[in-house]
Structures are given as structure tokens and as C-alpha cells.
Amino acid sequence: MIGAGQLARMSVAPAQALGIGLRILAASDDESAAQVARDVRIGSHDDMAAVVAAAEGVAVVTFDHEHVPPAILRELRAHGVAVRPDPAALAHAQDKVTLRRALAAIDVPQPDWIVASAASDVSTFGDSHRWPVVMKLSRGGYDGRGVWVMDDIEAVTALMATVALVPGAEWLVEEFVPFERELAAQVARSPHGQAVAYPIVQTTQVNGICVEVIAPAPDLSPADAAAAQQLALRIAGEFGVTGMLAVELFQATDGRVLVNELAMRPHNSGHWTIDGAVTSQFENHLRAVLDLPLGSPHATSRYAVMVNVLGGDHPDLYAAFKHVMARDPGLHVHLYGKVVRPGRKVGHVTVVGNDLEDLLERARHAAGYLTGTITE
Amino acid sequence: MIGAGQLARMSVAPAQALGIGLRILAASDDESAAQVARDVRIGSHDDMAAVVAAAEGVAVVTFDHEHVPPAILRELRAHGVAVRPDPAALAHAQDKVTLRRALAAIDVPQPDWIVASAASDVSTFGDSHRWPVVMKLSRGGYDGRGVWVMDDIEAVTALMATVALVPGAEWLVEEFVPFERELAAQVARSPHGQAVAYPIVQTTQVNGICVEVIAPAPDLSPADAAAAQQLALRIAGEFGVTGMLAVELFQATDGRVLVNELAMRPHNSGHWTIDGAVTSQFENHLRAVLDLPLGSPHATSRYAVMVNVLGGDHPDLYAAFKHVMARDPGLHVHLYGKVVRPGRKVGHVTVVGNDLEDLLERARHAAGYLTGTITE
Secondary structure (H helix, E strand, C coil): CECCCHHHHHHHHHHHHHCCCCEEEECCCCCCCCCCCCEEEECCCCCHHHHHHHCCCCCEECECCCCCCHHHHHHHHHCCCEECCCHHHHHHHHCHHHHHHHHHHCCCCCCCEEEECCHHHHHHHHHHCCCCEEEEECCCCCCCCCEEEECCHHHHHHHHHHCCCCCCCCEEEEECCCEEEEEEEEEEECCCCCEEECCCEEEEEECCEEEEEEECCCCCCHHHHHHHHHHHHHHHHHHCCCEEEEEEEEEECCCCEEEEEEECCCCHHHCCHHHHECCCHHHHHHHHHCCCCCCCCCECCCEEEEEEEECCCCCCHHHHHHHHHHHCCCCEEEECCCCCCCCCEEEEEEEEECCHHHHHHHHHHHHHHHHCCCCC | CECCCHHHHHHHHHHHHHCCCCEEEECCCCCCCCCCCCEEEECCCCCHHHHHHHCCCCCEECECCCCCCHHHHHHHHHCCCEECCCHHHHHHHHCHHHHHHHHHHCCCCCCCEEEECCHHHHHHHHHHCCCCEEEEECCCCCCCCCEEEECCHHHHHHHHHHCCCCCCCCEEEEECCCEEEEEEEEEEECCCCCEEECCCEEEEEECCEEEEEEECCCCCCHHHHHHHHHHHHHHHHHHCCCEEEEEEEEEECCCCEEEEEEECCCCHHHCCHHHHECCCHHHHHHHHHCCCCCCCCCECCCEEEEEEEECCCCCCHHHHHHHHHHHCCCCEEEECCCCCCCCCEEEEEEEEECCHHHHHHHHHHHHHHHHCCCCC
16 A cells, blocks of 8 residues: 555554555655554655555555556556556546546536636636636645635636646636535445445535544435435446545535545545444455455444544643543544644544434544543 | 464554554564564563563553463563553463462352362362363463363373473362353453453353354343353452453353353453454453553444354465355454464454344354365
């Protein structure tokens, strides 16, 4: 697995359980996954030689993130290494314009969009739709970085004058979609075409960072849930995805369900599956990329609530350990071994059960206490 | 953790999730836990210098097995290292005669027993109770080793002439208890005295090796289950156990519930808790020895069935992987990375659900297929 963040870290446990050797390519030996994996190579994901050397002798290469340059992926394939997801599939998660074009080609509902080469393009788009508009760098962003909401042409002009495009990147402009809520659909798909769909979840983002997930999404009709699962299965099949695919969706106020973004790896919207599904997203990602039969994606209880622990004022998360554990013996705590910085994802908590209000109170309290925003 | 077998291996995942540093002392770097842990020291558990060096800088030392000599445990304490369970508590799991005397002192029901120094002692015991009798080495046995069922005085004489006692060991002679079934009670207890009790399980041993566990034990009355939990909690408190305690019980045909043996560590009878309880025995062992509040021991579904995968004729367990996973998407497979040898514990499978007969069929089939005793 290339990349050693928390997604790689949480992949280590199912690899151990299945007896699968998992090598991690980490930028440094104190990265989240490098702290806990036995087989760690140090090197950068954009260093051709480092990636090729790390892939020596492995059956399959997969990813903790989407940032490995396509040229390196092609080189791996030239060396006879199975790359999963395939570079052609992964391109849809690496480049937002590629994604928009591909979704349009298969008639998947999405926000209206254009590629802008000048502020005047954005102005025309904003005037013909409505303001604000959303501007995105086609490449390189994550957790809300590389995304801006623009209220008027002056702001657009200033942004485009300030932010330099990296080679190959473009300005993607999208309609601002007023939504009731955000949903996410996750599926696992294997090279031989088996696929399973997890329950549709409701996600809450603040400043572009996922903070809370409820599984399944409350008050979503069975028909709408099935339609969202089918949509994700169709995208996975059409794009040839192997491994986990997360489809982030807007449930718009006008009733449309629109695709926002894709991720082709385990995803924050599926962390609840460790403690709340028969087979976690991390195990099914490994099974899928290894072309093993997939495990059941079914939930093990009526509801699961996951709340991210974002870095706050308290550098020592462990000071709060005893309190949150003593308050709630049913709490599942997951910490990533990361240095605490404000707003950084440093862990998450999950609770499962029947009473959604109770679960929300417990998970939010625990995350808030670990973060330091709640002190009693 | 001293020792790098499968119990240490399965402790790695909850340590990662909680962000707790876990160092393993392994005899070699290909041992089960050494394959997957990041922080591994190589050395023998009975090498004073190796154990003391491995404990350098850790907050707490705990165990994968009971074989660390008491002198080494005392030396660790002399170095200011917290040893959990405490050497005085651990003595009850290290020496079967010590256990029998201590259980007698607190009036816990157990098989009748004597310490024999000569065959004539066994003869007298057998004639006054009934034959066969059970003979055990007070120290050093596990998984049925060091235990013999003796039908007559000739067999006893031959055994005592053949097996040399290691220094400090004695011959323990026990009545042979005809039992309906075997049960196990597991509790976690922390230094500050918090304790939680897992559901009472039914265990099946073949040739002294645990092969199957059903949680909770079917058709055990709530009163009998509560009594068994109370018994284990009382033993943990009286003996000052910290960490997990497993109490192996006979449910005798004459109605008695008798204590067979103890283990003070995660135990085979609790492997089901990884996939079937809110908090696994491995996580609660870590929490307990670190004096963190304990997690809920409750089951997450009506039944869990765990079947051990014992080494058979097939050296490559992975050949059967696709079959067992494809047949049963709800199966939880746990492999220990051990070289397959006949009868050796090399993994286990767990299934959870409501229909016990269905779970038994599925778990037995998967384990049998991985082992090679079932081929279709």
C-alpha cells in the first residue's frame, strides 16, 4: 500500500487477521501506518525509484491516497505489478475534470459544470446559473483543500490571480448545490467483477472535512437507498474500479441526488464499518484488490455513529482516555498516532446500537472530550 | 508483552486502534506476533537479561503465556517495572498445585486432588475415589501436554518411571470428573479493582486442545450463568488478578460445577469476542493491565461460534481461502502465520448470528475446509 496515513494504518489489522503480508510505503517512519506496520519502506509516493523498489516482490499495489502520479502507475504496470485500482480507473479519482466528463458520458446525475480558462468563463457560468459558484482545482486537493465557494466575479478574479495551476491541472467550475444533506455510497469491487454495496450513510462535512457519519442514513427510503447503491455499483463497473469505491452524494433541496466526488480506497465515510459491519471497508478493500471473495457489507446493528476526532487545543489525547472510556464502556476509540494540529484528523470514535439520539450524544461527547472542546 | 504467539498477535490490532505502543518479546522474528508487530525484541522468555532489556522503558509488562520464571518476574519488579498480572497472582496459573491449594483455601468447588510423591499415593487415591484418575505435572504443560488419564496402578507406575519432574514440579493427582460439558468464564480486572464478566461459553476440547466455543453456552440457566460469572469475579479478586482471567469449568454429570484450570491472559475460549463482543478480550486485557477503564463485554448478537483451525495435511491454508470466503461472506477468518503442523493451532474462524445450528455448520465447515478434512 502506497501511503501511510490512517487508512493504511487501519488496513494493518485485517491484513494480520487474514494472514496477508502488507507492506507500506511511508514518507517517514513516524507516519500513522509506519508506526504500526511490520513491513515499512521509506520513500515518497512521487519518487519513481522508491515506488518501484517498494513494489518489488508484491502481488498487488494499492493506495492510501490518490496522489501517485499516473506515470509511476504505468511504470509499475510495465514492471508486471498488478496496480489496483487500475490507473485508468484511478484517473477518475485523481482528476475532477476527468471525473465530470466520464460521469457525463454515462449519464450520471451531477452538478452542472464547466472548465474555465479565464475569469470571464466563470462569470458567464455564474450569471447563467446562480451565484455563488464552486471553483475547484482539478487535481491535488483533499479534505476541502483546493475548493472555494465564490460569491462574485471580483473574488474569482482574485483567486485565479493568486492560485497557480500545477502542470496538468485545470479550473473546474460547478454550480453551488443547496442540499438537504450529504450522503455517501460505498462499494467494493474485485477484478473478477464481484461487488458488494454497503448501506448508504449520511455524512456531515465542516470546512470540507468529514466530521460525522450516521449509518444507515436516517429517513432515507428503501427505494432511494437502493438507487444510490445501484448508482455506486454502476460507476464501479463502468469505470473498472477494483477495491473500495466511495461515491459522495448531494441530496439536493430540489430533490436531485448528485455525485459530488469519488474516492477509490477506504474512505472516512466507511470508518463505522470496523465496529458496525460484518466486514470492514479495510478488509474488503484488501480482499477486493487481491481478488478474494468479498465479505458481507451488512450492518451488525440498527445504527452506527462515527465522529471524527479533530486536533484541537489539547496536544495529548491520552489525557482524556480514562474519562471517555469510563463514561461509555460501549465506545470504540481509534487513534491514528498523529501529532495533534488544529483541524487535523487524529482519530475517530464509533458507537453502535438502536437509539440514534443516544448514539449521537455519546459519540459527539467522546470526540469533543478527546478534542478538548468539551471539558466535563 | 512477553511471548509472540497468536495471543500476542491478536493483541496488536487493539493496541493500534487505541494508539498504545505494544512491544513484543519474541523468541525469533518469524513467530506469530513478531511477523506483524512494529516493535519486536528477540530473546527468550526465560533469559533474565533478554526480558529485562525488553522491558526497558515500558509502562507495563504482560504476557502471551504463563511460562516466564517467577525469578525473572521478581527481577522486573525490582527494576520498578509494573508486572501484570502480578507474580503472586500469576503463580496460580503457573503451578497447578498452587492453584488447587489456593482454590481450597477460598472454598471454590474443584475436583478432589492430592499431591503424589510415589505410585502408592496414586493407588490409594484411585482406590478410594474411582479409576481412572487424572495425573498432571504441576508445571509446564499446555494444550493437553503434561496431562494423562491413568486407568490402573500399572500405568501410573510406568508413567512416573518415564516422566522426569523438572525442578519444583510435582505430581498432581485429580479425580476423573465425568462431565456433561466444559464451560469457561472470562473476566477482565484492573489494578484499581474494576472488573467485567463476559458471557459464559461452552468449550469443546479434543486431546486437550480447544476446538470449538459457543457463546453463550446453550441451555445454561441465567442463574447458573450468573453463578459462574460471580465465581470467576471472586477468583480474580481473591487472587489479585489484573488483565484477563479465564476459568475453565467442568459441568459434571452429578450437577457440580468444578474449576479445572485458570489462565491469566487472553484465552482460546474468548477468541469469539473479536467478532462477537463489544470489546474483545484482547482490548480488555490491554485496558486492564494499563489500568484504563474496561470496555463492555456484552455480546453483539445472540450467538457466536468459534472453531479452531488445527494444522492438517494441507501445508498451504491459502489454497482454501477463496473457497471458504466465497461460500460464506459472513465468515471471519483469523490466521496466525504459523507453519502448519498436524494438530497445531494455526488459526480460527468465527461466525455470529441467531441460528445456532446454522452457525455451527458454517464454522465447522470453514475450519474443516481450511484444515483439509473437508474437501467439498
